Amino acid sequence: MTTGLWAAPPARALDITASGDAVDLTPHLTHAPGQGLDLAVMLARFRAGGFSAGLALDSLSTNYAPEAWAGVELTNTSLDDGRPPDPFAITLHLPLVSEVDIYLIRDSGLTETLLTYSIFAPFDPAQHAATRLRTVEFYVAPGERVTLLAHVKYGPFQTLRMALQSPLGVAEQTVRDTAGLTAFYAASLAALAFFLAFYVALRDWISLLYAALFLTGLAFIAFMDGLLFRLLYPERPEVQSAVGFFLLYALSGAGFLLAGHGLASAGRSRLARLCRGLAGVSAVGFLLALASPGTYAALLAEGLLAISLVAIPFGTGAWRQKQGRTHATALWLSLATVAALVPVVVLVAAGWAREAVPLMGAIRIVYLTMLVATITNFAAHVILIRRDHARAVAAQMQALEAEAQTAQELLETERAYSRARDLARHRQRQLATASHDLKQPLASLRMTFDSLGERLEPDLRARLGEAFDYIEGLSGEYLRDAAPQEDGDVAPPPPEAEDQTEPYALGLILQTVQQMFQQDAISKGLRLDLVNSSAPVQVPPLVLMRIASNLVSNAVNHTDRGRVLIGARRRGARVELWVCDTGPGMSADQIATFRQEGQKGADSQGHGLGLAVCFAQAEAHGLGLTPVSRPGHGTVFRLTIPVVSAPADPAIGGSAP
Known part of the structure; x- marks a missing residue:
């Protein structure tokens, strides 16, 4: 894989003044490969015209960070009015650079080391201006000519942006960069809180996985900005490589898990297992990166990340189908978002390729665009789904209210029937009890009648006997009718109030x-x-x-x-x-x-x-x-x-x- 560094045709010497304005050195740099060569050799090559405007680096030849040299000559054209020499400093944009050495060589032969930076050294605040590297202050007298040489061991991004500024200009630029970083990370964290709020409200893992994906991406941007190194482990530079590879592989793994969850929710189990398997490959890739960090491990991580970015839309689409019908509003909004996102990415990439947009600035713009686009589509779809759900619930509530009204009427009818049945059983019981209570007195009266029967006339005795037989039969019939049935009987109502009885x-x-x-x-x-x-x-x-x-x-x-x-x-x-x-x-x-x-x-x-x-x-x-x-x-x-x-x-x- 060959990466070209584009630059304008160099001038033999760049005129500078002490005006305080920043001077972009990038278009004036000339380059030359130089692995394992010392400063004297490269200085002689530079002065002999051995550096060229463009540089081609083969990052696949070895599993090692490619090295190169860059140089430029500066002449202070300020008027010599007897004042002290003017102070200058150089700032560099070098995301994930491994090592940087910058030398100032004067015409007298005096060589000054302006910066010696290594990713494997503890964090030094004096070497950083916000997210950029900076050199110590140096002086160039009016009319003096100096040579700047930079030896760079690149990381995954072979890009070099250098600027010459006054110390005051560096401080002002640092304040502006810090404010921009604060706004970027605050906006990103606020947007991530949106996904967490949706997870708490809906209990749907898709929102939590989105939050994990974008949070991992934000952490990787913070790693490239050097913020994680500065804030979390400034005295542990040996973990830098492990942290970077972990975040890179975690980013692809989170994307595969998100896609797998969406596919599984739609019943596409085979594709879901494939995505989860690729998430496992991301985990294995991280372990391999720990054993052999370098270009090959980075390329594998970048390939998995690209595949995950393709899989995520399929998983999200399957999840949407699981949630319900795809609304025309949400569909058009998705298409509009993608239509707006693609030009942004293309313009940012083109601007970075032409050195018009810093690499980290381009990455932040793309990240925020994707985050806002995802939130907009996610919110629109969920809101429309919930609106349909609310309509369905309202319709169901109306049906339930009608059913409840019918049930209430049936309940009132059943209660009226139960009251009538209980009253009938109570009256039946009263009649049976009365019949039972009369049975024994009737029997005694019958026996008395039998003992006196010989004294009565036959016709009268016969009529009285028939009367006793009828009364006894009637009371027995009432007792049989009032016998408890198999379904049980109801409890009698409380006794009726009786008049006060005299002692x-x-x-x-x-x-x-x-x-x-x-x-x-x-x-x-x-x-x-x-x-x-x-x-x-x-x-x-x-x-x-x-x-x-x-x-x-x-x-x-x-x-x-x-x-x-x-x-x-x-x-x-x-x-x-x-x-x-x-x-x-x-x-x-x-x-x-x-x-x-x-x-x-x-x-x-x-x-x-x-x-x-x-x-x-x-x-x-x-x-x-x-x-x-x-x-x-x-x-x-x-x-x-x-x-x-x-x-x-x-x-x-x-x-x-």
Whole structure:
């Protein structure tokens, strides 16, 4: 690979003055290759006209930085008015140069070394003016003629720009360059924050990969400007080469990862794997560069970078297809951006080739142009995609609102149906409970009627019998219809408020219940004993009657021999109504089961409502109903009832079986 350095035809001597204006020495330089030659040999060659205006360097002949010499003669044409000699300094634009030595040779033969720079030496602030190298100050007297010779070991860029300035001019130029650098890096970092903000908002890796790509590119520009060397490792020049190759290969690797992510999002797995494989090649290339840094490693990195720049648009296009349809606005904006970017790159490259634009300035312009173009296209596409998404969400919300309205109407209908069903079941339960409560009194009345039947006329006895049969059949039908279904039953609503009951003696309830079931007990050969009580209570009598009658009915029905006892015991401000029997008894599990409506024993002829009614009524009126039973040892039910007052009650007594 041959690189040509373009320069205008040189003048044998360049006239300079102490005006303070910068003098561009680049067009006046003559060049000659000179690897391993000393200053005396090259000075003689220069004065003999052995240097030429152009220079061709073969950077592929060896894996080593090419060397060359450049020279120019200067004559101070200022008027000699007896003032001290004028001070001068030379500044150089040499991106990534390896070594530079600049010599000043006077006609007297005196040689001065103005600059000895090496990338492998610690950072020396005195040798730098912003991003440029600078020499020490030197003096050229009016009318004096001097020769400048520069020995350069180039890096990846074989370009040399030299200027002659006064020390004050160097300081002013340094301030301007520093301000420009600050603006460039501030603008670049602000633009990179855009990608990070998109990543935080969208959680899409494409924006984070873009940020990594451009951040790596910015770091590489900072490396070429010498800022990383100055700020991060000024005393570690030996890492310069490793850092440079790392950033160069990282730049291509980030590009391949970006392209691979975009292709993978569109389902192009084969191309995505290829891009990720090339990212791996970039990593391997960096390891090879550590082992053998030089021209070959740089060429490999530059080739991978070029391929990655071609792959990125394909990956980005695939990602756009994954996001949704390509909008005409975004498409035209992309084409306009590319149409504007290409001329910028061409003009910058042409300007640099003609030495009209400094190399680093050209690189910064291209970087900012690409960064702004990418941000513009990325933002436009994402905004349009989000706009479509917002429209879709709005349409979906309208559909959901309509569906919610329909669901609300169905819910109200279902609630109305549930209320009607619950009310019907409650009324059905009330009718079944009433039928259950009437069943036993009807049975007792039927037995009494049978005992008196011989005294009645046959026609009357027949009509009364039919009436009893009809009532018993009707109550049994209500009980069957009200039996709980497989889908369960609903909980009954709270009991209706009842009028305040006047106090009455508990014994009235006990005596009535004994009379109701006395004949049943006698028919089964049982004793139905009563321990009476005059304790005053205020619980609604119908409630106590229903509980006591159901308990006694169950005791008589399930006891085959022995007796059933009805009685009461005083417990301070409360009285306990006891119903005891000598029947088969129940286990705790059986008691828990029979407390539920519709649950009954295998040999029971009832409807499973007796105990359920007792517990429901006791709970609804704040009464405590406690069963105590063991299989084979009978059962005791204790109903705890508050008393109105506590007068002496000698009638309360008795014992449980």
